[in-house]
Amino acid sequence: MTATTTEQETPAASAPTQLTMAGALNAALRDAMAADDRVVVYGEDVGPLGGVFRVTDGLQAQFGEDRIWDSPLAESGIIGTAIGMAMYGMRPVVEMQFDAFSYPAFEQMVSHVAKMRNRTKGRMSLPMVVRIPCAGAIGGVEHHSDSSEAYWTATPGLTVVMPSNPADAYSMLREAIDSDDPVVFMEPKSRYWSKAPISLPVTTAPMDRAVVVREGTDVTLLGYGPTVRTALEAADAASAEGLSIEVVDLRSLSPFDDETVGASVRKTSRAAVIHEAAQFGGYGAEVAARVTERNFHHLAAPVLRVTGFDIPYPSPKLEEHYLPTADRVLAALDTWEWDD
Amino acid sequence: MTATTTEQETPAASAPTQLTMAGALNAALRDAMAADDRVVVYGEDVGPLGGVFRVTDGLQAQFGEDRIWDSPLAESGIIGTAIGMAMYGMRPVVEMQFDAFSYPAFEQMVSHVAKMRNRTKGRMSLPMVVRIPCAGAIGGVEHHSDSSEAYWTATPGLTVVMPSNPADAYSMLREAIDSDDPVVFMEPKSRYWSKAPISLPVTTAPMDRAVVVREGTDVTLLGYGPTVRTALEAADAASAEGLSIEVVDLRSLSPFDDETVGASVRKTSRAAVIHEAAQFGGYGAEVAARVTERNFHHLAAPVLRVTGFDIPYPSPKLEEHYLPTADRVLAALDTWEWDD
């Protein structure tokens, strides 16, 4: 549903077919590798296995081991060598298997990936993409459902994006690979198998723009990745009660599209941001803070955050109690004074 | 000045002497080691050298190598072994030499230090302290002036505190070492040599509380660590112009003292938070978001953030342009509509 809203037709597009987000990502990698032989893909299990989520399925068979291969099991090593490859002029696309397994690479990410271009006055840029299958809601055991976006968005120098649907997944990954800036490309695991009809190659809105995926007048819900669906569900439910909800898919977490979001919030005068990560210090804090800073006198109520609790992500049997749901979103809206 | 405001006299206190923050931290470590032989201290250069900031000066001579020693140069190793020590029942206090050099330990911090107690339903707690000489304004070359607090505060399970003055430094470090929760203890490097008259041992407000260090009626400035001084300078300058500024020293970054801050903001109806770190995704976002959420209808203006720019920390010759100053704070307050 969101796909069709953000999709823009391109001339060479094939007939639409149902594609999962994992399939769209796979197609994006395939097309990027075919289009530019500087694009190489590596990480843990991306070769013959095709990645633990099968996003790289079939690519090694097609492109060979010099273009896509399994690296030793060491995330700092993966990011560190990708830096060296990018310095040489390649465009490495590397995979961190889960958010929590990107942490060993934190130093390379923060001290080099984010800082190299600035350090060298732009003489050395790092055109690399770090793919992170992200967030939870897949019944994963500990360490398999973290949300790491706040770590990356707090780091100047990183571009951080998260698609919510197959068309964006394709379009944004192509754009990320073409970008001269390093991009943290976060893929919501729980949406990997969601489908949409797509004609490839598809070009949606630019990767740094938010998109209004549903129009409304009373409230703006800001979601990204897995919570765009949550927002849409809440909007559906609320419309039954006569509340008109606008839903914005942020898409780009860093930079933040102040323009699109601001326009929506100034129209509705109320906003809530939804994410899976814990609330305290989460990305929603930045969203709430900057939306408020820039639109304070248009706001009829505080920007709300509907998020995970301030606890480590729970075990599978309890995650349903942790995850923000459409019900929680609606309950949160109820806490506002609705006197106007 | 702030010291006397937060200090509470204890009966056994010695006569006040001028003490630097580094000296107060040294005394706290010394007293904690003397009081509890489970307290051990290690890290890079903490032994004969006494730490690159001399915070552990003389401790190895006094307590011997079995209580304080130089470890191999590996931060993940330091945190990882400290976890094992804490599991055994010791109370390790380890040093990360600078914020940026804690990043190699990020996985151990996020995936274990923060999660162990919850993982084990409280059966295994990790009473350990990770000291981080933090932030900038000391003319340090690249990687020596990062502000890492947003990474830690975004991580449920971590307690994060930052003293701004010698008395708090002593009192909070003692409390952190006594705590059964792991504590990230951040020490603003630029304040290491600031002095205050202190009678040791000193007990100031509990480590999880914010403290009003200067009373005022028109605006609340929220600072922590190095920016408490900035806030006080701004308050001094503003009082000359007839503006009455209240200054709150947050002290505890996680948890956040909603009560003290809320009371101040409801009184003044205006607030700004000041920090060195970049603004986007910084800790100030959480402060602004939660203060707004909880006090929206008391606010006459948006909560402002006066912070570093959204860029990597600059080289020494340019850092003055980056750091938030009292002037910038005052300029920010000027952006508010002051029609009341």
Added chain:
Amino acid sequence: MATLSTRQSRSFTLRRDALRAPARWRNIGRMSLNVEHHSVRTLPSEKPIRLLDNAGHAVRGAAAGGFELPELDTLVELYRRMVVARRFDVQVTALTKQGRLATYPSAYGQEACEIGAISAIDAQDWFFPTYRDSIALLTRGIDPGDILQSFRGDWHNGYDQHAHRCASQATPLATQALHAVGMAHAARLRQDPIVTMTYLGDGATSEGDAHEAFNFAAVWQTPTVFLVQNNQFAISVPLSRQTHAVTLADKAVGYGMPGFHVDGNDVAAMYAVTRAAVERARSGGGPTLIEGLTYRIESHTNSDDPTRYRSARDVEHWKRRDPIERLEKYLVSEGALTESLRAEITDAAEDVAAHTRDVMTTEAVLDPLELFDHVYARPRAALLEQRARLEAELADAASDAGREHAGAAR
């Protein structure tokens, strides 16, 4: 079945063995933090140390690396443990296929490593396992239900670490090795003669934390035994993409510690070598790195598809090197495996399997509010607020359900 752990402990006679360490270990330093310890700088044997060959014949001479075959009653006990462990493992894999567990990493085929090494530490020693080492925990006396709480998805860790002196099963690779080193060092500072043992996979040796753990252990001379279970795959990635070293035990050289390359499907060798390393560690001789060369017969976890990256022939090849069958052949040839003993062991194994089925087919009663109770020792106002909110939600849901139920009943 609640007696499993006690029963296993009671029959645990292994410690009485006076295993002899190789001569080069005799001259060990005494435990003191300031003593200079001799650095070990010997290349591990390229051929894995082996005390029983695949046909179940005792191996002597150079191939045994100076180690001696454990006594027969020790081998019988190791056999019992392996059989029980395998039965448990097979049972859990079956339950996982039935959807009773969120995931389960099987150690089928790795029993010689898993059981040989864990049997070499004493009750006061600590074990730092990975997700793959459930059967070692079982052998250590932890109840199947407690081990499997995490894989069932109830809570991240289900057993009392202090009671069993077993850390939780680490998922972030190689991280637990540092915990083992830290605890060993703490104990040493306290003159508490415990040993810590940790298991790592071949893939995990590539992580920086493995290196840091080896190095800290060697520099601090901690009483730590590292067992690298080289099952030749890290999920789908074969050993050749993980290291260019001839053996993983070779890494020990770079830390100045002894390294042993052992046939990881020979439980006699695994037990003898790890036991010697434990004794060396306990008497102040510092850490040891042991590689057990074995094979992961099952898929990585239930969600894996090994047909994508290895051939059925390879798996068959390794099935013919089964660690249990090997020891069984030897015990039979020695006349140590009577029919009654066999029956007793089978019964014990079936008991464990039955108990595992029982606990895993009973749904645990979970309290969502507990999510907030263990994050911090010191209660936090914000968490109490969130807890109250969830409590209200649950109450609403319950009363909704109650109304619906009442409605339905009417």
Added chain:
Amino acid sequence: MATLSTRQSRSFTLRRDALRAPARWRNIGRMSLNVEHHSVRTLPSEKPIRLLDNAGHAVRGAAAGGFELPELDTLVELYRRMVVARRFDVQVTALTKQGRLATYPSAYGQEACEIGAISAIDAQDWFFPTYRDSIALLTRGIDPGDILQSFRGDWHNGYDQHAHRCASQATPLATQALHAVGMAHAARLRQDPIVTMTYLGDGATSEGDAHEAFNFAAVWQTPTVFLVQNNQFAISVPLSRQTHAVTLADKAVGYGMPGFHVDGNDVAAMYAVTRAAVERARSGGGPTLIEGLTYRIESHTNSDDPTRYRSARDVEHWKRRDPIERLEKYLVSEGALTESLRAEITDAAEDVAAHTRDVMTTEAVLDPLELFDHVYARPRAALLEQRARLEAELADAASDAGREHAGAAR
């Protein structure tokens, strides 16, 4: 002085040497990603390889490790480079004491490592240095002013990496080693026969990234030369707290790559061994780990106080093992160091020192607005807003200053 780099490049005759690699390297694999390479599993010599002893006599036989003394003109050129480097280093330390630099990590005493190794790579090769390796960058032809921009505090990195094929000087320890491996692998994928060389400190070998770099290089068989400059201290921490290995070169064994333990105060040995490693790497033979055993004569940086952790006697001991004096003795004994050559070298060194003083006593004109210009390739609205704010601030300050100045003038 702008001719320093060209002059040095022109007189760079080292590459014409046909240095012979030890026999065990002859049979190297051809460059192809899918070829199986032979794993090297030889213990480095415990005694450091040495071609010139401290008295300046040539060393032959086993102690030379199969390497041959470079030709005389090579040694003269290495001598020249060391003398220039030392003069530069002493000059910068003096300037730092005068407050002209924010910090400066001196390599005084490490010239044989620094200059020997960097002289072994060719123009097309890439170098990945640390903060300590300014004199290697100088030798590589980078202008002192550009090298020192970062230490003066102007900008984080002051030279064009592509032009000199030198990465920026890494501060986060061991991180740059991975960059070197990554670039080498990329080049190899492109059939571009470059070699990457990286320097690490003894302390840095403890970091996880060092391990991951060694391992990736060995598994991928990248053309990378790792030089560990073992100057025996990591700030205040002595080698004995850093490793329990007999030599740091021993670590190579655990990665299946060749390791060499070299006298790091013997530039002849450093050059010969690194050059052989470079040739091996270039011809597809994979990475090499070389340890140069040396000593840091100066403090860690200007803000360090080495009297707290080491004795003056130790420093004196090592001063008597000066790498420049050693080579000088040999060259004199060979009659290769004429007075006119000496004078020429001294002049060159003084030129560099004078140029360094010049550039470091001229304040750079910095534009604070540039802070916003290089963070991203794709401009960001929020950064442009912040830039505009700073621009307004600066304009305000300038007009305030202008008013004050006008006032003062009146």
